[in-house]
Amino acid sequence: xxxxxxxxxxxxxxxxxxxxxxxxxxxxxxxxxxxxxxxxxxxxxxxxxxxxxxxxxxxxxxxxxxxxxxxxxxxxxxxxxxxxxxxxxxxxxxxxxxxxxxxxxxxxxxxxxxxxxxxx
Amino acid sequence: xxxxxxxxxxxxxxxxxxxxxxxxxxxxxxxxxxxxxxxxxxxxxxxxxxxxxxxxxxxxxxxxxxxxxxxxxxxxxxxxxxxxxxxxxxxxxxxxxxxxxxxxxxxx
Numbered sequence: 001x002x003x004x005x006x007x008x009x010x011x012x013x014x015x016x017x018x019x020x021x022x023x024x025x026x027x028x029x030x031x032x033x034x035x036x037x038x039x040x041x042x043x044x045x046x047x048x049x050x051x052x053x054x055x056x057x058x059x060x061x062x063x064x065x066x067x068x069x070x071x072x073x074x075x076x077x078x079x080x081x082x083x084x085x086x087x088x089x090x091x092x093x094x095x096x097x098x099x100x101x102x103x104x105x106x107x108x109x110x111x112x113x114x115x116x117x118x119x120x
Numbered sequence: 121x122x123x124x125x126x127x128x129x130x131x132x133x134x135x136x137x138x139x140x141x142x143x144x145x146x147x148x149x150x151x152x153x154x155x156x157x158x159x160x161x162x163x164x165x166x167x168x169x170x171x172x173x174x175x176x177x178x179x180x181x182x183x184x185x186x187x188x189x190x191x192x193x194x195x196x197x198x199x200x201x202x203x204x205x206x207x208x209x210x211x212x213x214x215x216x217x218x219x220x221x222x223x224x225x226x227x228x
Binding site: 044045046047050059061095103104105106107108110111112113 | 152154156162163164165166169175207209211212214215216217218219220221222
């Protein structure tokens, strides 16, 4: 069974940093492109970032470009999202998701999400 | 960027009803359209990919259709577990994927 388990969320002041992790199990992690998708409280879904299977290529939404960094450790089956210069508008539940085939662009497995709250 | 607009934003229906939710893209996206179901406090779940392909394990009462700019998600006979929020998502403009604003399906 595919499992994605996020961790690392919490409360942080504006301008602060957090590192989210997503532990993957139940499938061979390395070939799969992985994404982060977020959802602000009471709002819709927003794509945040993507990383290819070998980690060689990454992409970001304009709203987080230059502040967030996606990475992965295929030996540890773990996806990361390093978030710096956090803003109030980054407050959201962050979901780790799997892309079922390279460039398919949809998300067939989701973690349970981890809440990030940016507030003074 | 491609804008995705769902209608209606909310919908009340009864058990056994046939329900249709519409999603419109701001430009043609071929069949790069996916549908998700989200229940309160839970992660979204993939229902339909590539406009009309049913994800493994999803009941056959769910179906999708459309191409170009106009798409529909149909639930043929509403079951109690179907009351949720539904989102469409375009995967045409890689990696600038975008979602619709959601349609909340409630019990009448």
